[in-house]
Amino acid sequence: MNITLIILFVLGFFILLSSFFTVRQQTAVVVERFGKFLSIRQSGLHLKIPLIDRIAGRVNLKIQQLDVIIETKTKDNVFVKLKVSVQFMVIRETVYDAFYKLEYPHDQITSYVFDVVRAEVPKLKLDDVFERKDDIAIAVKRELNEAMTTYGYTIINTLVTDIDPDIQVKNAMNRINAADREKTVAGFEAEATRIRIVAKAEAEAESKRLQGQGIANQRREIAKGLVESVDVLNRVGINSQEASALIVVTQHYDTLQAIGADANSNLILLPNSPQAGSDMLNNMIASFSASNQVGELMKKKNGKERRKRESDYEIPESPENPDIE
Template sequence: MEVAVILFVIAVIFVTQSIKVVPQQHAWVVERLGKYNGTLMPGLNFLVPFVDKVAYKHLLKEVPLDIASQVCITRDNTQLQVDGILYFQVTDAMRASYGSSNYIVAISQLAQTSLRSVIGKLELDKTFEERDIINAQVVQAIDEAALNWGVKVLRYEIKDLTPPKEILHAMQQQITAEREKRALIAASEGRRQEQINIATGEREAFIARSEGEKQAVINKAQGDAQSILAVAEATAQAIERIASAIRQPGGAEAVQLKVAEKAVDAYSKVAAEATTTLIVPSNMTEVSALISSAMKMVQVQRA
């Protein structure tokens, strides 16, 4: 009975030593008699009991690594307290096991030294403006060395950049002065634009008034010209009708009668005025002579 129990225990030990189930996104490094033998992939795997053993277990997921805060000195000799975080992933389990005694510590230390080197090449203002460039340069510097450790550095992010209090105060004053300067410039630009708008409006109004006055003068002149032309045309038509009437039978006698009426009417108007001295021709035949002269002129026009 005791032998059976011993055999059962030995069998259980053999099974536990020979059968290994590796979880997803994990890699186990197997050594055979102290030498690297292979890497177990996720799933069911078999080992030789007491000969093979799992020496290292690695997680293949992306791992965030907090980089300790450190003091960095910029190109213009300003101290900065920098805090960051690094993301990496194990890509080669064998190199991660034998390339470095502790690849996590190695990556962390290399990230700090690379960050100091990158920031030391930049001035203070540039460190705030070019954080993406700093992150990319740190990743590039770490990734070149991490290849021998079976690790892929995915990205590095600066969480915080903290300059000394004196620098912060000076930067705040500079920002305030810059904002006040922009406000003054904006106000002056507004006043300038306002004056330009007023001057432009007045100029356009003056042009509009002058154009209106010009058009009014043109319209009046055209109206006067049309009025004069209408009067002239009406006078011409009246003269033509009179001339046509004179050519008719009895027209000459009618003209004589009309002239005589006008003469008599003129004499009567002159006599009616109290302050007018009327001089009557001694020879009344002069009136008939005047009528005869007018009739001759009419006859000449008819001819």
């Protein structure tokens, strides 16, 4: 008898304990009575009738993520694998629909993702798939929201997290990128070379310009010196022709002296005999005299021609009318 009471007491204790249950935060519990829906319990401590009511299932109200990998073909016949991450959750007010209407939500979401991606990607070329992956994600989210809202689910976000083309296509793309970068490098190197050449040419041009200015200034000073030398010689009774010849001969001997002072010089000045200076002086005086004679003859000839042209344009006076202008 005592054993029977103990057994009944233990059974009653366990039945009493089974009357209470707890629901965790962000979770909903579906309670059924004799297999029929009774109620939905939210987080906290709850009571049910033992052996009559039962917990049919627990529904997670947190945001969940499902990663779907799809292989499809682009418009330019390139096979790619896309990884689409879908973030979804059960709407708190529609837990009944989420629990009873849809048995395998992950499979349902995966099917819709496959359908949308394989409808959108074949419209795009491979480069456009990379550039417009956000458009693909928006299309997947729109289609999933329209379908899954009926079953008590809402789509928080969809992301195309990975695009993986065929390995040969990836290698080709890498080679294209490498070639493009080499082309850019070659362009920069060519531009740098051009800048160096232009800078060098500008520097040489500036050097030649300054050198020319130096030579011009040198010759100007030499000319001034020659003029002063001729004036000095004229004052002592030497005419301009003889003075010019004397200066040239003096410069000739100065040049010979400068050449002889350089031990490493291999320059040969012709003629270089002792008689060369005297011959050069005589030739220069003779040439100056001849040029003066030619100049005088040209002046006389030009004067005669000018007077002849003036006489041809004169109008003779008429004996009948001497006042004709």
